[in-house]
Amino acid sequence: MQRLAPHLCVVGHPNKGKSSMVSTLVEDDTVQVGLESGTTRQADSFYFKWHGKTLLQLTDTPGFQRPHQVLDWLTSVAVNPAQRPARIKEFLAEPTHAARFPDEVALLTPIMAGAGILYVVDAAQPVTAADEAEMEILRWTGQPRMAVINPMTVGEERTEWLGTLEQYFQWVRVFNPLTADLPARLTLLRAIGELRLGWSDAMAELCAGLEQRQQQRLKDVSIRLAQYWCEQMDRREPMHALHRASGLKAEEILRQKLDDAERQWFHSLLDLWHFQSTEVDRIADWALDAHNLMRTETWYLWGLKQKDLLLVSAAAGAAAGLAIDVGLGGASLLLGAVSGGVVGSASGWLATKQKPGQRWGLFRLSQEKTFIGPVKHPNFPLVVMSRALSFVQQLWVKPHAERSAFTLHNTAEQWDRSAQIQLLKWVKTLQNGRWKSHHQQALAAWIQSQLSARLERFMAAEKDRTWLM
Ligand SMILES: Nc1nc2c(ncn2[C@@H]2O[C@H](COP(=O)(O)OP(=O)(O)O)[C@@H](O)[C@H]2O)c(=O)[nH]1
Ligand SMILES: [Mg+2]
Incomplete structure (x- = not known):
């Protein structure tokens, strides 16, 4: 035949x-x-x-x-x-x-x-x-x-x-x-x-391919997300070079780099899923208005409202406890937020000095340099992860005929406390330069289990909605 x-x-x-x-x-x-x-x-x-x-x-x-x-x-x-x-x-x-x-x-x-x-x-x-x-x-x-x-x-x-x-x-x-x-x-x-x-052979081949692709995508996207998240967590820019290159403030440049990286990451997945014309509504596409830009609470927290600042935990006391659990060096920052005053300027706690001989990306520094970044606010890792997971979940279940824009949701405040603590610990390890391949694997495995659980929940709900004849 x-x-x-x-x-x-x-x-x-x-x-x-x-x-x-x-x-x-x-x-x-x-x-x-x-x-x-x-x-x-x-x-x-x-x-x-x-x-x-x-x-x-x-x-x-x-x-x-x-x-x-x-x-x-x-x-x-x-x-x-x-x-x-x-x-x-x-x-x-x-x-x-x-x-x-x-x-x-x-x-x-x-x-x-x-x-x-x-x-x-x-x-x-x-x-x-x-x-x-x-x-x-x-x-x-x-x-x-x-x-x-x-x-x-x-x-x-x-x-x-x-x-x-x-x-x-x-x-x-x-x-x-x-x-x-x-x-x-x-x-x-x-x-x-x-x-x-x-006709059945071609359809059997297509169906087997689609099922296999589903499994492969889960693995691939978990690895990619782990990589992307680590890059965002550790993103830093040397201050002097930035100042020479443009009149922009250093914080603004870091913000743009983080934002561009997120956009690029989302687009790389859209390509993989063959979405060519469906938009991503990233909500926190920052209005390039210098006044708002410099308010840490608007850009740092990726569009969160001030009342949501302590998304790591519903209660201020619990957030402080979380910082202690994780042993965050920047706990004073968090405590500042707890006591009501959000840090006025990013630069105070964004700038980090690195000594000659230290590594920055592929390069070894020849002289002491001041960097902007990495972002050390304890909400940041959770927000970046939460946005990415919500995007992947939608990508997974959206048929190509459904053309409404992808919208990002932040659900990190609903995660259980151990997951929040685990992520913050990983960030600390990463930012302290102690990140090893087994950390990377554990992170990818955690992401994969998060995605599987979300997808299973969604599929179960979808089955209930399906009209059966
Ligand atoms: N609510 C709803 N709208 C649908 C459904 N299928 C198609 N549409 C909408 O109906 C409109 C016409 O769909 P289209 O596929 O262009 O129909 P065609 O003219 O038969 O090709 C579009 O706006 C679709 O989004 C459906 O199952 N439910
Ligand atoms: Mg038509």
Whole structure:
């Protein structure tokens, strides 16, 4: 049996989520969704490529415009069932039809060239005569057909739709492209593989690849996050060079470096997940207004409000206790915050002197240098980690059709105390130059367990929400 990549045409009324299906199934957020209905477009093909091989092709179509007239034309002469596909080919061959029925010609052409059919309905309205005409035309093509109910709204008409769809389609499935998680996508992809002899191998390969990728991504992203977090925790800039290079204040430059590093890290993951056009709303994209910039409580704490300053712990007393547990050298800083006064200027506690012979990155210092950074505020490690984890969690569960921006959440204050203490201890080790590879591994393992737990919780909640037929 020849191994083939399934090719399906996605057909249905405007605004029923056809393009959304395509976007989620092929993991491409450049597929245009929400286009004005009635806009005639060409049928566009999208491909799911795996290690350079196409394993699935989906053709997004504008949908039927004049199904009654087409069916009338098809039935205007008597044809027996075996001749129906040939009759559709005659319809396509009729020279005037490209102008009279552009949408129908656009969608029937790839189908008659061998594509299967994915018919999308939302089942919210009763079945109309036009719907039946469409389904009848699709049946005449003789091509493998699957109907997918996109449960966009809760309607009363599902039973009627189900009974009708089952007469015209070999398979009827429910799939919501805006919420579909990996198990839901795998189920649909496997069903597609069963539609035609020769398709199942490609779908089995794709599904196995996707499952394996999920495991690999969890490991990779944990290692990357550990690396990124360590870099942020230890980020420092030599003061003199900075002053010469620009008129900017040293704190401002450090802030920008931290901010750029976060942005770059997020974008590197967006690339890995093939998100090309979905935005990240980083909230604390600092307004470059010098007055606000210099208020430690606005930039240091990455957008936290003053009342949230002590996010490491809900109560001021507990925060002080935490600082003692960790043995933070900068406890006086934290205690300053506890007693109500937030440090007025960053420079007092950001500047660190390093002696000749000490290492800075790859270089050994030849003379004493003053650095800005690393940030020693005890909230900082938790906020950086929390933002990154919240971003990864969203990345993990967002289907490509779901185009709302990624938003960052800070949940560090809800973490258990031992996790907070562990992170702060790691930072201390890192900033004191005692960081070893076993610390790095322990950090990556901690991140992986955090991510797994979050994802499991999310999947369990998603299962409860899924509408099962
Ligand atoms: N609430 C909700 N909206 C959806 C769902 N599927 C698609 N949409 C939205 O409906 C609009 C039309 O979707 P689109 O995929 O472009 O439909 P098409 O015209 O059939 O290609 C877009 O704004 C989608 O975000 C769904 O399951 N639930
Ligand atoms: Mg569309």
